[in-house]
Amino acid sequence: MSKLVAKSLQGFNVVTVQGRHYRVAAASMDYQGDRAPASKPEKRHPESQVEDDTELHTWVEHPVSRSMHGYIIGKGGSTLKRLKHETGTRIDVVKGEDFVKIKGTDENIEQARQAIDALVKESIDKAQATHFLAFPIQSPLVSRRLEEFYKILGSPSFKEDGITPESIAPIPSLHITLGVMKLMGQSEIEAAVRFLKESAAETINQLIGERGLTVRLKKLDIMQGEPAKARVLYIHIQDESENKILNELCASLRNQMMEAGLLEKEKRPYKMHMTLIKKTGTKPKHHHEEEEEAQSDSHGWFDARGLLKEFRGMDLGTVTLDSVHIMKMGQNKLGQYKSEGAVMLDSAL
Structure with a gap:
């Protein structure tokens, strides 16, 4: 990991498992035996407490984000009991801290570490996306032309x-x-916002300089499938900035965020776009268009043939x-x- 990534993700480490990057809280270093106890009493989850065993001679703290403690404990403490037994x-599991404490032989502790990390990885993989990284579109001209289009719809x-x-x-959501x-x-x-403001700002400064970043929103298209059963209608992004740096900037920001374990790696190649119409089927409203396309619900599509025939060449104008x-x-x-949180492109100059 680069020094800049490490600095920006203070409090977290990034581990790579099967080619994917994951964040783990780096709340503390391992400690053993005679080290001084913490200055404040620990609040342990009731399910995590067992009788002390003097034969288990080594204590360590293993980083686990407090947001993942519930997955470690499981319903009624069942997962935690299974981990201990196996x-x-x-x-x-210490309330309010980004770690769990493990006591046992060196060999058993390593086994517990791997089991906990696998459980955290599985939980993150199953979790739904909570946030997204984006350039907001704010332009009176774009808004006015889009309002006219929406009136037609x-x-x-x-x-x-x-x-x-x-x-x-x-x-307002564009x-x-x-x-x-x-x-x-x-x-x-x-941690993600801090990383964006530190690492991304440096990348922006290197690529944009004093040139600015202007794009044209032109030409309608659908993401995948047949126009008769479309799920996402979007408008293409055409780079009109000097030296055509938008693709390079997007690739650099995405790679940095993925290297830090913050941005999810997509199954398909990245496609720059601005969504205008999307169907979610039975998915919850907070899902994002990149995830919604996999929805197979019969109501999760619309007929885009007329739109594409009449408005495919739509030009919403330019925006900075x-x-x-x-x-x-x-x-x-x-x-x-x-x-x-955000990085202002002009403030990064």
């Missing part, structure tokens, strides 16, 4: 099967997605990208996403 160790003379008001992206994130708790959100945000999934009543 590894022959004592495991204490809502007119009685325009009928396309499957297009409903709920499937049309609100203008953005260019860079990728989705799974941030498990406030400490991970803060002025910031990169970590945004929380789920829009408010005004159709806006909450920003957890």
